[in-house]
Each structure stands twice: as C-alpha cells, then as structure tokens.
Amino acid sequence: MAEWAELLALDQGRMFEALRGFPEQAERGLALSCRIPNGIHGFKSVVVLGMGGSAIAGDLLARFSTVPVITVRDYTLPPWVNSETLLLAISYSGETEETLAAFREGLKRTKRAVALSTGGALAAMCEEEGIPWVPVPPGLQPRAALGFLLFPLLGCFSRFGLLRGDPKGALPGLRALREMCVSSDGDNPAQKFAQELYGKVPIIYGAGTTGPVAYRWKTQINENAKQPAYWAEIPELCHNEIVGYELCSKVFPEGVFVFLRTPSDHPRVAKRVEILKEVLSRRGLLFLEVWAEGEDPLSQALWHLYFGDWVSFYLALLNGVDPTPVVPIQELKRKLKEA
Amino acid sequence: MAEWAELLALDQGRMFEALRGFPEQAERGLALSCRIPNGIHGFKSVVVLGMGGSAIAGDLLARFSTVPVITVRDYTLPPWVNSETLLLAISYSGETEETLAAFREGLKRTKRAVALSTGGALAAMCEEEGIPWVPVPPGLQPRAALGFLLFPLLGCFSRFGLLRGDPKGALPGLRALREMCVSSDGDNPAQKFAQELYGKVPIIYGAGTTGPVAYRWKTQINENAKQPAYWAEIPELCHNEIVGYELCSKVFPEGVFVFLRTPSDHPRVAKRVEILKEVLSRRGLLFLEVWAEGEDPLSQALWHLYFGDWVSFYLALLNGVDPTPVVPIQELKRKLKEA
Numbered sequence: 190m191a192e193w194a195e196l197l198a199l200d201q202g203r204m205f206e207a208l209r210g211f212p213e214q215a216e217r218g219l220a221l222s223c224r225i226p227n228g229i230h231g232f233k234s235v236v237v238l239g240m241g242g243s244a245i246a247g248d249l250l251a252r253f254s255t256v257p258v259i260t261v262r263d264y265t266l267p268p269w270v271n272s273e274t275l276l277l278a279i280s281y282s283g284e285t286e287e288t289l290a291a292f293r294e295g296l297k298r299t300k301r302a303v304a305l306s307t308g309g310a311l312a313a314m315c316e317e318e319g320i321p322w323v324p325v326p327p328g329l330q331p332r333a334a335l336g337f338l339l340f341p342l343l344g345c346f347s348r349f350g351l352l353r354g355d356p357k358g359a360l361p362g363l364r365a366l367r368e369m370c371v372s373s374d375g376d377n378p379a380q381k382f383a384q385e386l387y388g389k390v391p392i393i394y395g396a397g398t399t400g401p402v403a404y405r406w407k408t409q410i411n412e413n414a415k416q417p418a419y420w421a422e423i424p425e426l427c428h429n430e431i432v433g434y435e436l437c438s439k440v441f442p443e444g445v446f447v448f449l450r451t452p453s454d455h456p457r458v459a460k461r462v463e464i465l466k467e468v469l470s471r472r473g474l475l476f477l478e479v480w481a482e483g484e485d486p487l488s489q490a491l492w493h494l495y496f497g498d499w500v501s502f503y504l505a506l507l508n509g510v511d512p513t514p515v516v517p518i519q520e521l522k523r524k525l526k527e528a
Numbered sequence: 529m530a531e532w533a534e535l536l537a538l539d540q541g542r543m544f545e546a547l548r549g550f551p552e553q554a555e556r557g558l559a560l561s562c563r564i565p566n567g568i569h570g571f572k573s574v575v576v577l578g579m580g581g582s583a584i585a586g587d588l589l590a591r592f593s594t595v596p597v598i599t600v601r602d603y604t605l606p607p608w609v610n611s612e613t614l615l616l617a618i619s620y621s622g623e624t625e626e627t628l629a630a631f632r633e634g635l636k637r638t639k640r641a642v643a644l645s646t647g648g649a650l651a652a653m654c655e656e657e658g659i660p661w662v663p664v665p666p667g668l669q670p671r672a673a674l675g676f677l678l679f680p681l682l683g684c685f686s687r688f689g690l691l692r693g694d695p696k697g698a699l700p701g702l703r704a705l706r707e708m709c710v711s712s713d714g715d716n717p718a719q720k721f722a723q724e725l726y727g728k729v730p731i732i733y734g735a736g737t738t739g740p741v742a743y744r745w746k747t748q749i750n751e752n753a754k755q756p757a758y759w760a761e762i763p764e765l766c767h768n769e770i771v772g773y774e775l776c777s778k779v780f781p782e783g784v785f786v787f788l789r790t791p792s793d794h795p796r797v798a799k800r801v802e803i804l805k806e807v808l809s810r811r812g813l814l815f816l817e818v819w820a821e822g823e824d825p826l827s828q829a830l831w832h833l834y835f836g837d838w839v840s841f842y843l844a845l846l847n848g849v850d851p852t853p854v855v856p857i858q859e860l861k862r863k864l865k866e867a
Contacts, residue, residue: 262761262763411771415771424626435754435856455602528799
C-alpha cells in the first residue's frame, strides 16, 4: 500500500481542508442560529425539508429535540402539515428540486418557515414570500457543509429550550478528534480504521441518538469513497437483519459490521451488542467497534459523525479516488434537467 | 437446481400455508378493527410502538395516514408524547421487551392507548391499566401475522376518516396475486423472481408509499431466506448511494438492485428510476424491476408487500433452508434473558 503522504495527492478537491475546518464551521453555524427569528416559536411540530447532506441535519435534530421533528425527503408533504408546523427548508445550493417543490407546497399551508441555503431559487422564493432566509457560506460540497446546515438548527432549538444537550459543549471534543485525524504520524485512528474497511462493504450499526450517524457514515462512504455501504439500527436489527447472518459468509463475504458505541447507550442495547458480536463471531463474520468520546449523547453522536467523515475520506484515498467529485450525481442531474 | 415440488419439502414450518392465508388474514384483520374503540379519537399524533414485523405496520400506516404517525423501535419514548398522542403498542407475542418498556413509560403520559397482541405481558398490562386490548389469533410467526397487525390499524383509521385509500379495495388484488404465487406450473412470478436473486445480495429500492415495503422485503429476505439484503429510498438515494455504484462491481459483485415500481410514482421519481437504470447499466451492475398492480397507492403498496413475502419464501427454498425458524433471534433472546 502506498504511503499516506503520497495518497493525499489524490485529494484534488481539497476535502481534507473542508473536513479540517468542521469544528470552526460548527462554531460559525451556531453563531448563524441568531438569524433564525424568535417569532417562529410556538410551533407544535417541525418538518425539515431536505435531501442527502441537508436531510441528515433533520434526522439528527429529531433525536435531540423535545418537539416532534420529521424529515421529508420527497417532492410532496404529508397532509397534516398546517399553520402549527414549522417548515425548515435546507438546501446547500438552494436548487434541490425535491426541497423546492415541497417548500412551495408547504408555504400554502403554513407561513411559519425558515430556509437555509447559499442562495439559489430557495433564497429567491423566501424573498418573494417574506420568509426568513439564513445565508450559508458558499464554496463547499453540500456534504462538507454540515456544520453550517446542522448547527444553526441545534443553536436555535437550544435557545428555545427545545434541545436535549448543549451543542457548544461538543466543540472541544471535535477539536481534539481533529488533531488525531489530520496527523500522518502512523497513529491516526481514522487512517487505521479506513485500512480495516478497505476492500470490504461496511454495514454501519447505530442505536438511538447514533442511528442517523450510522446513516451519515453510509452516505459519506458512498460519496467520498465511491463504494457501497449500508446501515441499520439496534435494537430493531435484532428482529430481522441478524437472521441474515446465517448465509452471510456464503453470499456476502465482503461484509464488515461496524458498531458505533457510546457510554450513553441503553443498557439493554449495550447487552445486545455484546451478544451480536458473539453471533457474528460464531459465523466467522468480521466486525469492528468505535467508542465515541464526549460527555453527553449529543457530543458523542457528533464525535462519531466527525470520525466517520474522516474514515470515509481516508477510505477514498485507499480506493485510489479523489474524495470530492460525485460523477453519478452530476450525470443524473444533467439528465433530469433534459427530461 | 432441484424441482420446486422437491424444494417445498424444506418448508417444515409451513410458511407456505401462512402466506397463502394472507388475504383472508387481512380481511379478518379489518374486522378486528371494530375492537379499537371510537373513544380514542381526538388524538393529534400517533406513536406506534413495535419492533420488526409489528413496527412495519406503523411505517405503512404513516405513509397513508392524514395525521402524523411515528414508529418507535426502542425502549424509550420521545419526550413530546403527551395526552394528545395515541399510543398503539403492537407485539405479536405480547412479550417484546422494547415495546413493553416504551408502553409502560407512555402510559404515564397518555391514557389514549390501544394494544394488539396474542396475549402475554402486554395484554396483562392493558387489563391492569384499563387500556383496550385487541386480541390477535395465535399460532403464527410474527412476520407472518402482518394481516392481523396492520389491517386493524388501516380499518380503524379508515373509519375515522384519517386514511388515504380503502384497505378493502386491496383484497381482490391480493387474492389474484396469491393464485399466481401458489402455483408450480412453471409460470409462478415469485419463483422466477427468486431465481433471479439466488446467490446475490438484493438491495431493494422503494419510493414514497413503497418505502416501507422495500424495508419489508429486506427483513423478509433476512428472516425467511437467512441471508443479507439491504434497502434504500428514491429520491434520497440519488443524493448519495448512487455514487457508491462507481466501485460496486469491484467490492460488491453480488449486489442486485430491485426497483419496486407503481403507476402512482411521482413523475420525477419515475424519471429518476429510468436514469438510475442507465447509470447502473453503464457500470455493468444488475438490476430488476417489479411493477405493482392495483387501482391506488395503498393497493399497489400492499401488492408489492405480498409479492415480496412470496419471493423471500421461494428464495429460502433455493437457499436450501426452512423459511420458518429464526435461530439467531432465539439465540439472542435466550442470552438476553440470562443477562
């Protein structure tokens, strides 16, 4: 295998720099939360409209919010959206067609709405409709802008007293993790972890607050490393996916199962993980564990998320690809425009 | 490959009979809905507590309900559950520990609640707390009792005027599908489809109302055929999973992508599927399509669901296993009890 210093030359799109900036981005994202006006308060539920890297912000918010948050990744809205619903439309480019369609539909039913984007048609729609719009700094891949898309929501919900956990409290842990993940002294945990995943298909397992983080790992491996990855949640997977282990070594020898663990996991979930490890071992199947650091579930989930971003970056390099370009998405978007 | 008549001898647990009975089970499930009292009406949102084959009933209900329905597959409840929330606890055995824990917590916050089970601790809890309990016929595997678990909910929501679609209208289509899927005349579409999946790892793609159906296919392949399967939803997967196709043939040659299609798909989703097929083809990746029959989205989703159940059954036979036993789940439950 080539040296990391050599492999880093693959990073033509400068994803390394974007990842390195995540803790500062998160801090700026928190500051942006003041652009979300207090006047929207009084909602009974929240619908986050977004796709991919924007939608995951909704999923994460949902696990820490004390009001119901539902992420809609589609062109249309559920029928129950009404004036008591807060619409949060998130699109880095401001041009995501699903988000625009759903937001247009939503604004006929509620004016309690906010949008986040770098500009685009979403910003124009907000101006036209008199809806507050939070400007997000441009120049990044949407998936590398999660600090700007998630932390304004966390900051705002924290201000409203609707959040379990303090998003500011997560920042020192993210900075400490960054120090480990940027180094090339042979002791970088993200590089080591990527080596364990190389040539395999990871299936990422989260639980509770780390459920959406498992999904983020999957999508980051897809987009950065250009390879398949899947995910599932504990305890649910104990009721079905576990049976699939029986013939796994026969039809799917490349599978490797990754447990995202935290000291806050429910004790019965922690027990389930120990048994799952036995069940996998008995069938000769590979698994890995990552223990999050952090004082509370929010800090731990964000730690896991950031670590997964780094792992997907180094896995891209091992796969011999530039982490940044997403050729099939560009291809699809071009063809959709022609349609 | 052995003849189907021979392979059917593997079905020691009589899953064939259970699947054959699904349309009648659905009809009896609809009749059971009268056991859910009108007095629970007036809720603002619904939380379905369940795992595996029970939870999927909540996911399906959510896509057709005109009030918010959230499925909780965990030991604990979201903090916003209150007296305006309807709790629907579903557990075939009545002994599912996650469901019991969450229901116990929930009854401290709302008495607007109903439970479905064959009995067990869940029935006892209902009696103690004066909560209506709907008795479900025993003797089946939980995943083979979906007619009894889902259709009471569909029937009740239809009566309340909270359902998009008429669950009764789906029954003739399910019966017609059954006729095709029980035959061994060489023209059985489920047998043919299972043959296409044999030796591969299916990734099932749904969209909108068929999203939860894709997940059901995944879990049925896990439990019946004892092998891995994964799932995702369109349009979301166009924003991440699609990039994973780039190195798919290298690290995951066994993958086969299955599109669940319906005439009701959003036109832009339909267009996306056509482009996805091109993207897959260009990389030499395998895919299959199944078009649902039925007059409306509900009938089509249920048609897809029932067809997937049959496919997973025949795939089990091709894999040389009895569809019924779920050894790793039993193993895990035993160890959890000791813990």
